[in-house]
Amino acid sequence: MLAALAVLTAVLLAFPSVVPNTVGRLGSLLETFLPWLGLAVPLLLVLALLRRSATALVALVLPVAVWGQSFGGRLLPEDRGAHDLTAVQHNVSDVNTDPTGTAIALIEAAPDFVALEEVTPAALPAYEKALASEYPHHAVEGTVGLWSRHPLSDVRRVDIKPAAIEEGWSRGMRSTARTPWGDIAVYVAHLPSVRLGPGGLGSGLRDESAGLLGAALAAEKLERVILLGDLNSTLDDRGLAPVTSRMDRTDSTRQAFAFSWPASFPVSRIDQILARSATVSNVRTLPATGSDHLPVAVDITLGRGSEDAPPSP
Incomplete structure (x- = not known):
């Protein structure tokens, strides 16, 4: 036996x-x-x-x-090699009592992009003020936002709302970041939570929302895409297949666990940063903030097309 x-x-x-x-x-x-x-x-x-x-x-x-x-x-430790961009993803929690301190902690990682979820109207001014000096470009749709060192354009809401959720629920956005390496489509998403109960894993709403996000990614015209978000599951979960199948899968066996939830005793990484026509590396968590999630940071190396010119020194 x-x-x-x-x-x-x-x-x-x-x-x-x-x-x-x-x-x-x-x-x-x-x-x-x-x-x-x-x-x-x-x-x-x-x-x-x-x-x-x-x-x-x-x-x-x-x-x-x-x-x-x-x-x-x-x-095994992963060496931080050459890369083009650094990105940070963080569900800041809608009950975070220190949004300013949270923002300052994220700045210390020196990312090019900062994606936040569960940004409440009351906390938004604090995040905007704390991040303004380092990130002059930002956009917010519903409860998700993106702060960037690079100019943003074509900002729009991405509808990932499951049919059973009431109107007014907005957790997806897309923008175009103008970088020295060309335009990049940057998505920020917060998929619905899952619940574990007597009937098993209640992930129906999350799976439906993942399907809508996957459709948006499939329709994206730009070659380079970065997705940052609280996807409420790991990349191994088949429920996220509509999303992960649209992005480049890095060699996850060589990436750190970087468990991000819950912050008090992390057992799973449900906060993700994925890319298309780019390579994500050096996945790591940052020190705890006032949230029940840990921030996740990654380095990104962009794929080079024949038309690309290297950035100016």
Whole structure:
């Protein structure tokens, strides 16, 4: 039995898609916390030692190997190499009592773009004032906003509202950033929250919103795209496939875990920065602010087209 459980753990780590999403979205639930499935290994190891089961001990080599292949690289330090841009994504929380301090903390990472979610009308002036000196260009749509060192144009709302949510709910925006490397479409999004209950993972609204965001990304005309947002799940979750399939997938096995939620004891990275025709690297979290999320920062290297000229020194 212990050997069988070890093999099952290895199969789920390697092929989480074998768990269907038809009942309680159990597949998405597994994928959201997939790295933590590795905790089954030390538990099974203790039981195998107590039972003095050589078969179980040998079988445990399989999940250890699979976990190491899938996630071991994330434990290694990543050198911060040459890059073009730095971006920060942060759900600042609508009950954050220190918006000014939060903004100042984000500035310390020296990003080119700062995307915020859960920006309330009451807190917006504080964010605008604190970020103005470093980020002269900004746009806000509903409760999401983008602050940029580079000029922004063609700012518009992106409708990612599920049909069941009341009017007035606005959590998506798109703008064009004019950079030395050319125009980049920059999206900021905050997908609906998910809830874990007796019926499983309540992610229906999140999945519907992801489909709408994916359609917007598919229709984007610019080649280079950056998406920043609280997507309320990890990139392994099949519920985000409409979004992740439209963006370049970096080698996630070599990226740090950078768990961002909850800030008090992070167990998952649900705050994401993705790119198209660009490479995202050096994913990291920043120190805690007054939010229940940790800020996430990344470096971005833009893909070079034949028409691109290097920026002026």
